[in-house]
Amino acid sequence: MRANLQIGHIGGINILVHWTFIFLIIWIVVSELYRGGDATSILFNIIVLIGIFASIILHELGHALVAKRFHIQTEKITLLPIGGMASFKRMPKSPKKEFLVSMAGPLVNLIIAIFLYYSIPVKVYFQMNFTEAFEFLMNFSLSSFLFYLFAANAVLFIFNLIPAFPMDGGRMLRALLAMKMSRIKATRIATSVAHIIAVLFLFSGLLYNPFLVIIAIFIFFSAFAENQMVQQKALLKGHAVEEAMMINMTTLLPDDPIDIAVNHIIFGTEKNFIVVEDHQVKGILYHKDIIDNSNKNLSVKEVMKTKFQLLKYSDNLVDAYNLIVNKKNAFIPVMKDDKLAGVIDATNLNEFLLLQAKLAY
Known part of the structure; x- marks a missing residue:
């Protein structure tokens, strides 16, 4: 089985979806059926999921657009069940440029969230009592869809600012540190911060939500891989x-x-x-x-x-x-x-x- 399926391309960038994405669809279907949902609720939730991943694609295209200004080519964008990943031919050597490329993605989500905040009466929804809010969220309409999209982009903005690899916040932290020290040392410190956050996610997941355990594992090994890559490149520098x-x-x-x-x-x-x-x-x-x-x-x-x-x-x-x-x-x-x-x-x-x-x- 091919790991990734190409679903299109934008501006010469291939958009791929990982085969494990199907498990997310299955999870939505099973969850809705377990809660007594019907075909309408399943379809609505899948549409919301597609909307969220469209926002993730725009997030990654934000990275790609800023990278292009620095003459860095983006080869592909891969959608995974836990998010997206843009693959660059290389990362900027300048810490300032790396910071700007990393910040571009979350800024896209912030802009989308702000636009939706003023396009739909979000303040009104926040003022609803529990019963009214529940009925609104269970009402499969354009308004509820846009509210879910607003909430998702707000969460994506905040989540990606967490200072841990592979989130954008981790790269931004490394870039800020690299302005004052070597990239190797900056990566080592950023990796240590990521591992601490991974442990916190792990304990939180064991106590409250198993999904956080998956995120913890992902953060831990991604941070380790990033640190290893930087260390290896340092050893190869200057060699032909x-x-x-x-x-x-x-x-x-x-x-x-x-x-x-x-x-x-x-x-x-x-x-x-x-x-x-x-x-x-x-x-x-x-x-x-x-x-x-x-x-x-x-x-x-x-x-x-x-x-x-x-x-x-x-x-x-x-x-x-x-x-x-x-x-x-x-x-x-x-x-x-x-x-x-x-x-x-x-x-x-x-x-x-x-x-x-x-x-x-």
Whole structure:
């Protein structure tokens, strides 16, 4: 099953929804049926959910718009059951720019909330007694839909200001700290704050709401991953791709039978292969494609992938790190003077990181 389903694109940015989103729909249906709801209440709640996630898309597009002003490309926006995530080609190096990009998303939710606040009589609803408010909220109308949307955007604004990764507040905190200290130290402090908040969410969730436990786990591991990424990039800074690339690798010709690749997998340790002809890279032959076609009488060129990225041997290893982290099973040819000089993937990059960590400490 594909992890993400593309539902559209805006301004060249792919909008994806994670397959686990279906569990949110199922949860709404089951909850409504358990409470005695009918098809009308289920449909209304699903429409509200769609409205909330439309607000989340606008939130992420806010990040993307400000990032674009700093010449940073947004590759995709992924919708998850707990929110959304914009994937940038890189994050701004300037703390001030990172702060502005991070702040843009919550500001979008604040603007939507303010607009809805003055578009519908929110003050009137807040003045209702319990019975009137309950009847209003249970009335499936445009007014109640807009009120739910107002409340959701207000919550999104406040929630995203929590100073914990991966929320925008965590990145804003890191950016503010980085104005006075190194990015590494700022990230370490912001991660510690995130872990404290995760523990508070965990205990609150155990006492009151199990959903907070999920958020706590998400915050804890996201903060850990962010800190690890910054630490690793610091170790790679100033190093070139040629220092970490593999040079002893097997290359194949486009007209070679796929059986040759199968034999290399069985009798060796290599899994992926570069396809070369006349010193030019023609394609990449991935392990999965070899296995899937191992029982067919095919040539390498019929199986290889012809869309791939290249690195130069003099490129910064941080650039290679970004490519490898953002691409599943990355296997990137490295060129020198327009000829294949080596290849780099996650395995040998991690080995280089381990060696650098030993030298650093």
